[in-house]
Amino acid sequence: xxxxxxxxxxALFIFSxxxxxxxxxxxxxxxxxxxxxxxxxxxxxxxxxxxxxEFFAGLFILLGFWLRQALAVLLLLSAALALIVxxxxxxxxxxxxxxxFGELIHLPLHGVILIDLSVIAxxxxxxxxxxxxxxxxxxxxxxxxxx
Amino acid sequence: xxxxxxxxxLALVVLVIAGLSIYKFGIQKAWHxxxxxxxxxxxVKGDPAAPVKIVEYTDFQCPACAAANTVxxxxxxxxxxxxxxxxxxxxxxxxxxSLRASIFAECAVEQGKFWPMHDVLFKSQKxxxxxxxxxxxxxxxxxxxxxxxxxxxxxxxxxxxxxxVTRDKIAGQTLEVNATPTFFINxxxxxxGKFMAEEVEKLLAVPGGK
Numbered sequence: 001x002x003x004x005x006x007x008x009x010x011a012l013f014i015f016s017x018x019x020x021x022x023x024x025x026x027x028x029x030x031x032x033x034x035x036x037x038x039x040x041x042x043x044x045x046x047x048x049x050x051x052x053x054e055f056f057a058g059l060f061i062l063l064g065f066w067l068r069q070a071l072a073v074l075l076l077l078s079a080a081l082a083l084i085v086x087x088x089x090x091x092x093x094x095x096x097x098x099x100x101f102g103e104l105i106h107l108p109l110h111g112v113i114l115i116d117l118s119v120i121a122x123x124x125x126x127x128x129x130x131x132x133x134x135x136x137x138x139x140x141x142x143x144x145x146x147x
Numbered sequence: 148x149x150x151x152x153x154x155x156x157l158a159l160v161v162l163v164i165a166g167l168s169i170y171k172f173g174i175q176k177a178w179h180x181x182x183x184x185x186x187x188x189x190x191v192k193g194d195p196a197a198p199v200k201i202v203e204y205t206d207f208q209c210p211a212c213a214a215a216n217t218v219x220x221x222x223x224x225x226x227x228x229x230x231x232x233x234x235x236x237x238x239x240x241x242x243x244x245s246l247r248a249s250i251f252a253e254c255a256v257e258q259g260k261f262w263p264m265h266d267v268l269f270k271s272q273k274x275x276x277x278x279x280x281x282x283x284x285x286x287x288x289x290x291x292x293x294x295x296x297x298x299x300x301x302x303x304x305x306x307x308x309x310x311x312v313t314r315d316k317i318a319g320q321t322l323e324v325n326a327t328p329t330f331f332i333n334x335x336x337x338x339x340g341k342f343m344a345e346e347v348e349k350l351l352a353v354p355g356g357k
Contacts (some may be wrong), residue, residue, distance in 0.1 A: 014159045018167075021167055021171075022167070022170070022171065023323070023325055024323055024336060024338075025326075026329075026336050026337055026342070027325060027326045027329075027338050028337065029342070030326065030338035030339040030342065033339065033341065033342070034339075052164075055163070056160065056163070060159075063159075065152075065155070065156070065159075066152075066156065075210065082339070094210060106241055138155070142152055
């Protein structure tokens with residue numbers, strides 16, 4: 001079960017990061033600006049780097065490579081996202097789409113909070129059971145006894 | 148021989164960044180600023196020779212596009228004669244009435260009323276976005292602007308207007324437009340009214356608008 005959760009989490013974040021990476025950066029910059037949570041000078045850097053972090057965290061989790069570290073990154077990322085989306089809901093910001101998956105999938109902000117909380121719970125679960133989650137992974141390959 | 152974890156990590160990161168960068172570079176090479184002005188269909192406001200040329204891909208049912216339209220109106224007042232705006236239809240599938248709104252606006256072109264229709268569609272967006280059917284409402288708006296209702300009815304039910312809207316959308320897709328409002332300001336892409344206004348002000352702060 002933990003392996004399935006790991007694969008699902010990895011695939012989700014590869015998709016989410018990859019979708020943003022393949023689209024013009026200006027579109028994600030516009031999404032970030034809509035949340036009004038960052039100083040304007042920081043927005044371009046976040047728009048540039050965030051999709052790469054999402055993508056690589058997803059890739060490393062999917063492959064089970066540096067799994068504990070990648071899960072910790074995912075946990076932090078999801079917690080940050082939950083905070084940013086939460087403040088947007090509390091401030092009634094006029095966002096009809098979260099922008100999490102570009103223009104491909106549209107989710108209302110309340111739905112995104114649920115997804116974020118689920119990701120946090122599942123990442124924490126995998127982190128707490130990282131030995132089981134590491135089955136069929138590169139970490140397991142490297143940890144096997146040397147002949 | 149088994150490669151070390153560190154080397155494998157580095158190789159993965161480098162390969163993925165290189166792969167995605169080559170892919171993106173390929174896409175960017177495929178679109179050229181000249182394509183921004185393909186399929187010009189006579190929806191230009193302001194002096195076409197103005198130093199700041201804005202091409203806007205917009206959706207009449209998108210709230211951010213309505214807000215951007217207000218920003219554009221203010222910019223036109225503030226910088227009279229220095230800005231031109233070309234409208235491009237980009238109705239998003241998630242907005243039920245966007246396509247019909249674009250078709251009605253397109254049909255207003257042949258009666259010389261595109262911009263009044265354009266503005267009234269944005270200003271009344273909140274009134275019609277929740278309707279089940281919008282044709283009667285849009286016809287009322289058009290007639291109140293002085294459009295001939297009979298000519299309009301024939302136009303909005305013909306495939307020609309739909310074809311022009313579709314051509315705009317295809318042109319936008321070739322330029323990698325995915326979200327609205329997307330602007331090309333003297334060839335530079337920006338998304339959203341706030342960034343558009345910033346770019347216009349930046350260009351107009353430079354003599355010649357370049």
